[in-house]
Amino acid sequence: MKILIIGASGFLGSTIYHKLKSVENIELLGTYITHRNQNEFIQLDVLDTKQLQIVVKEFNPDAIIWTVMNHELEEIIADEVMPVLSEFIGSIRFIFLSTSVAYEKNMTEEVEPFIRTEDWYNHHYFNGKIKSESIIRMFNNFCIIRPGSIYGINPDGKLDSRSRTLKDYVESDKEYIRATNIIFSIVEVNELAEAVIELLSSEYIGIINISEEEPVSHYNFNKALCQLYGWDDSCIVGKEEEENIYYLNNDLRKKILKTTIGTIKTSASYAD
Known part of the structure; x- marks a missing residue:
């Protein structure tokens, strides 16, 4: 199985990369933009959609894990990158790390996203993730993960x-x-990474919350x-x-995943 991790030098991306690196029959490629944690990573600015397309076509992955989280550029990524990606993603398994999209108790995956105005904290980030989700839901083989706030070592x-x-x-x-x-809601980084890896081979298509129970x-x-x-x-x-x-409500996660959170x-x- 060939897996491309976009944002593999980040906190979560590097955790997923580390865990997959020791798995047999896995061929990995990770990208970074400024900080290179592994010699085998390649530099990629996702806003350069032509280069992104080249990387995807040349590596020809079975799955892409998108772990990019950019507080300032998330809306630009949604507006300029995701529509282009949709043109050549085909049947590649696409796992997208999103965020909590609303402010409610016990939110299920069907919660109505809350679009932030400019006076809200990190409005570009939240709105960008919400916009990207709407585009990704038109992909053939996707899984959108809404995680709790990530902590750990x-x-x-x-x-x-x-x-x-x-x-x-x-x-x-x-x-x-x-x-x-x-x-x-919160989630420990290593446990979240294990859940992401489990979803690589899952047939589940849709949105899934992943966080600790309490x-x-x-x-x-x-x-x-x-x-x-x-x-x-x-x-x-x-x-x-x-x-x-x-x-977040974790009922769906407990039905689909075996990973312990x-x-x-x-x-x-x-x-x-």
């Missing part, structure tokens, strides 16, 4: 961005104010990270903010 020993930010606060001993009433507040999540990594959590201060709840451990002293 990948095989390269790198922490996710939230954990790195927390670590900076722990080491500086500055107050880190986290909302006690903003509830969201959502957490921003406050509890950061407390749990400190517990997980053995850090002093005294810098974390809880505060109520404008309520914001956006967590655990739950981060939280202390009873700060549990919801």
Whole structure:
């Protein structure tokens, strides 16, 4: 099986690449744009649609895993890249890493996407993922993954961005104010990577949520990270903010996938 990972030098992409590299009868090709983690990666700017087409046609993969997550350019990718990709994707298995598309409790895959206005945080990113989803759903053989917020340590020993930010606060001993009433879904990077790999050979076509069973507040999540990594959590201060709840329903994931998705451990002293 030939697999092309677009964005293989990123946090999730490199995790998937590492896990697939040791699997027999798998031929891998990974791309990077600025940071090259493996010698066998090739440089590719996905906005260069001509080069993207050349890479796909020359490698001729059985599956493409799209792990690109660009907060500034996601809408441009949706508008300029996905329509071109649709012209030559054919029957290639296409796995696309999306995001949480709305703000609701226990969101199923049928949730109505919420288009953000310019005053919303990361509106280009969320709107771009939503736009890309609408195009990808016209592909012949696709799977759109809506993951919880990704955390953990990948095989390269790198922490996710939230954990790195927390670590900076722990080491500086500055107050880190986290909302006690903003509830969201999370997923550990290695477990998410295993689920993505399982979906490569799955016949499932459609959207699937992948996250831990229990959502957490921003406050509890950061407390749990400190517990997980053995850090002093005294810098974390809880505060109520404008309520914001956006967590995923995992009923479909449990029916389709065998991959185990655990739950981060939280202390009873700060549990919801």
